Amino acid sequence: MKVVTHENYDQMSKNVAQRIAQVVTKKPNAVLCLPTGSTPIGLYREIIRLHKEENLDFSNVTAFNLDEYFGLPEEHPQSYSYYLWNRLYKHINIPKENIHYIRVLSNKLEDVDQYCQEHDATINELGGFDLLVDGIGLNGHIGFNEPADELIPHTHLEPLSQSTIDENSRFFDSKNDVPRYALTMGMGTIFKAKQIILIASGSHKSEIVHKILHSNVTTQIPATLLHLHQNIEMHLDHEAAKLL
Numbered sequence: 001m002k003v004v005t006h007e008n009y010d011q012m013s014k015n016v017a018q019r020i021a022q023v024v025t026k027k028p029n030a031v032l033c034l035p036t037g038s039t040p041i042g043l044y045r046e047i048i049r050l051h052k053e054e055n056l057d058f059s060n061v062t063a064f065n066l067d068e069y070f071g072l073p074e075e076h077p078q079s080y081s082y083y084l085w086n087r088l089y090k091h092i093n094i095p096k097e098n099i100h101y102i103r104v105l106s107n108k109l110e111d112v113d114q115y116c117q118e119h120d121a122t123i124n125e126l127g128g129f130d131l132l133v134d135g136i137g138l139n140g141h142i143g144f145n146e147p148a149d150e151l152i153p154h155t156h157l158e159p160l161s162q163s164t165i166d167e168n169s170r171f172f173d174s175k176n177d178v179p180r181y182a183l184t185m186g187m188g189t190i191f192k193a194k195q196i197i198l199i200a201s202g203s204h205k206s207e208i209v210h211k212i213l214h215s216n217v218t219t220q221i222p223a224t225l226l227h228l229h230q231n232i233e234m235h236l237d238h239e240a241a242k243l244l
């Protein structure tokens, strides 16, 4: 895994935005997979700037996102579809029909399974992702693939770990409001990316960053599986890199 350390969050955001711009410029119908969370906020700000000031064109781009809380209505400010629409998609010229959220309206498990299969089939038909960008959970989760003895490779419903519920409760009024389940691409779906960029910012991420880079591959730290990918970079700001 190649590690790129940046002076600060702003530099990291700008650099990763440039990487997305390169992919989209070289291949105007690129398929992207994009993250949510606090880390990519600066990245999306910079992409919007590149679109508005430097005409970065998204009119043929297709975009997916990695994961979504299960059971939150679409208009809920913490839903990832709400996040991506408001922080990125509505500010650039990506056609609505090219935006793929992970969201299933039914609560029936068989409908969820069917939805997940169709979701992975759509990704396969498109030939996988040209670039996937992802953040890292404090417990090493990727998307919402939580530490476990075994990981489900395809898109699926995942029970959230207590540590993720605790970590993400900062976005909700109370811990009780954090959904207990989420839909996430599996590690196999993530591996359909030709190129992966992991991003991490802040000193609270420094321990998990160190662990990912120095551990053997283990499903107990899902991000370590990414050591097996042939084209992966981890971009860090100075604080996240402080234990390296």
Ligand code: GLP
Pocket: 035, 036, 037, 038, 039, 040, 066, 067, 134, 135, 136, 137, 138, 142, 143, 144, 164, 168
């Ligand atoms: C969340 C999301 C992940 C995200 C991670 C890091 O739980 N499921 O996709 O990458 O946590 O979030 P943040 O960037 O806010 O630290």
